[in-house]
Amino acid sequence: MSAELLTRSPHNPILTGDQWPYPINSVMNAAATLVDGETLLLVRVEDRRGFSHLTVARSADGETDWRIDEQPLIAPEHHYEEWGVEDPRITWLPDENVWVIAYTAFSPRGTMVALARTTDFVTVERLGPVVMPDDKNAALLPCRVDGDYLMYHRxxxxxxxxxxxxxxxxxxxxxxxxxxxxxxxxxNFWDCKRIGMGTPAIWTEHGWLAFYHGVREAVAGDLYRVGAVLLDLEDPAIVTHRTQEWLLSPHEDYERIGDVPGVLFPCGVVVEGDALRLYYGAADTCLGVAHGSLAQITQHLLGCPPE
Structure with a gap:
């Protein structure tokens, strides 16, 4: 049942390295948001050295006819980013009137969560590292709770x-x-080895809904799959419901064959009414999107235990 809650787009993979306006190795995963009625993705791109940067891509329907910026929005510039910037998540903060980008900064010191903010995705203001290494997979809640912003990280x-x-x-x-x-x-659960928060949480009347990645070690290597949780509205550090089964697992060739086979890595989600689009990296080589119903996924979660 749960496997039917997310349906792959017939346009998958929606972005590959062959579409890029400059030479790269691959595209890996992407944060997502809506800007002026269009879908904007902030894509992790790996160059031919093996270092990553973040580039903006835009689409009217969120699946086809992507317009990709000629230059990265965030590229390694500072000592804490020396070996690359990775795995972005975007959160719109209405009381600040700004988008906040959480990303992983990679350097000889290790991996650190760094933040930046933007009002136009043309320029960014870096806030720098905000937690000590080693830490990653950060996503912000889109509003304050008891006067504070909340950030999930690993x-x-x-x-x-x-x-x-x-x-x-x-x-x-x-x-x-x-x-x-x-x-x-x-x-032996599908998420028994490692987990990390995937997307910024979405408000529902039943709790904050967020997608996460879970890892299980297999003979052929680690398998990265997608699950979901509901977090308490008043105390979003409490999980009230968590999918026992994965919602999306590597199945298609573009998810099973690539630089790192068997990886689904969700970083971005867009909701328009009840329609939900989940953006995920596939095999560290391309990007896919899956469709779902916000109401159906929430209803399914309400039947799941907290662990």
Whole structure:
């Protein structure tokens, strides 16, 4: 049943390296938002050195006829980005009238969550690293809770309890009050090895809905699949419902064959009414999109336990 909640677009893969206006190795994953009625993706692009940067692509329907910027929006410029900028998520903050981009900055110091903000996706203001290494997979909640912004992220080496954590901030620059939100499941579950928050959360009357990636080790290598959670509206560090089955798993050739086979990595989601589009990286080589109903996915989650 759950596998039918997300349906791949017939246009997949929607973006590949062959479409890029300059030489690259591959496209990996993308943050997503709506700007002036169009879908805007901020795409992680790997160059031929192996370093990543972030480039804007726009489409009227969110699936075809992409217009790709000639230059990256965010490329490695500072010491904390020396080895690349990766895995973006975009959150619109209406009270600030700004989009905030959370991304992973990679350098000899390790991986760190960095933030930037923009009003037009032409220029950005970097806020710099906001948590200590090693940390990644960050996504912001789109509103304040009890006066604070919330950010989900995944500390790794510095945490004895792996999984998704949540931190709070009043100014987007100083983050504290870390709380663990959820971790990999025990046993042989599809998300038993590693998990990370995928998309910024979406408000529903039943809770904050977010997609995440889960990893299970297989004989042929790690399998990255997509699941979903509902987070409590009043305390979004609490998981109220979590899919026991994956919602999307590598199946098509473009998801199973590539630089890193068997990877589905969701970073962006767009909602228009009840229609939901989930954007995901496939095999670290191209981008796909899957369609779903916000109401149906939420209803399915309400029948799932918190773990």
């Amino acid at each position: 500390p790794s080496l510095r945490s004895e309890m792996p999984g998704v954590w949540c931190s709070r901030s009043t100014d987007l620059e100083s983050w504290s009050d870390e709380r663990r939100v959820m971790g990999p499941r025990m046993g």
